[in-house]
Amino acid sequence: MDKLTQLISDIIKLWQSYGLIYLNGMWKTFSLALICTVVGCLIGFLCGILQTIPYAKTDHALKRGFLWLVRAVIRIYVEVFRGTPMILQAVFVYYGLPYFTNNAVHWSSVWLAAFVVVSINTGAYMAETVRGGILSVDAGQTEGAKAIGMTHVKTMLHVILPQALRSIMPQIGNNFIINLKDTAVMFIIGYSEFFATHKAVVGATFLYFPSATIEMIGYLFMTLVSSFLLRWWEKKMDGSASYDLATKDTLAHTSGMTRFPAPSRGAQGRKGR
Numbered sequence: 001m002d003k004l005t006q007l008i009s010d011i012i013k014l015w016q017s018y019g020l021i022y023l024n025g026m027w028k029t030f031s032l033a034l035i036c037t038v039v040g041c042l043i044g045f046l047c048g049i050l051q052t053i054p055y056a057k058t059d060h061a062l063k064r065g066f067l068w069l070v071r072a073v074i075r076i077y078v079e080v081f082r083g084t085p086m087i088l089q090a091v092f093v094y095y096g097l098p099y100f101t102n103n104a105v106h107w108s109s110v111w112l113a114a115f116v117v118v119s120i121n122t123g124a125y126m127a128e129t130v131r132g133g134i135l136s137v138d139a140g141q142t143e144g145a146k147a148i149g150m151t152h153v154k155t156m157l158h159v160i161l162p163q164a165l166r167s168i169m170p171q172i173g174n175n176f177i178i179n180l181k182d183t184a185v186m187f188i189i190g191y192s193e194f195f196a197t198h199k200a201v202v203g204a205t206f207l208y209f210p211s212a213t214i215e216m217i218g219y220l221f222m223t224l225v226s227s228f229l230l231r232w233w234e235k236k237m238d239g240s241a242s243y244d245l246a247t248k249d250t251l252a253h254t255s256g257m258t259r260f261p262a263p264s265r266g267a268q269g270r271k272g273r
Helices: 002-051 061-082 086-100 110-136 139-147 152-189 194-205 208-238 250-254 265-272
Strands: none
Touching: 002 061, 002 110, 002 152, 002 194, 002 208, 061 110, 086 110, 086 152, 110 152, 139 152, 152 194, 152 208, 194 208
16 A cells, blocks of 8 residues: 555656656657558558559550559568568668668658658558458449449549448557557657657656556557547448438339338428418
């Protein structure tokens, strides 16, 4: 009990002295995770569309070779960034640029390097998610779109992706929550996010466990709030649970497949007039 009291006392003391620094670190973590998740999703959608461009043996050899090369590059990109830790990716990207250019080129800011690393890492995971979401949509949807003259890109943007987005949404949320936590490894290149704040405070106070407790509470708060908002968004995308399908198909209407809401009294009165 004495230790718990001491822990609470140390947490209060740390928050009074470094509370604004902790909050600033939380904001940097949240904003980086959010921006990188959005950009990573765009990369994933682009890769997913490119991977699903169809080609046949009857197509021109140049087209088949180009699409094969595009798929091979995307596959290598996905496997490399899914198969290596983000902390090593950060080291490779941040320190690799000056290494291979003999220190002629450097990153203009640590934030930019962190942004690139987290974005392309997220894109690698989203690429496979988007590809799976696209393939989960019935093939008849694509065939119908092609039958009315739509290109592959238009088919993806207006027919397939709007339907696939609902099944992809949970994974987008998962990637965002993962990024909230995994951005902690950006301290390795000097980015002062939430975990880097913990290291700085501990270096000044030597209160390692109380500071780690504040970090745990902070990360848990961000992930719980994000999970709540993402679930709310998914429900909004689902729409009303009590709607009826309306159709002009006479057979469906007479067979009882559809139900139409009873007209209001005002509508009945106007009809009687």
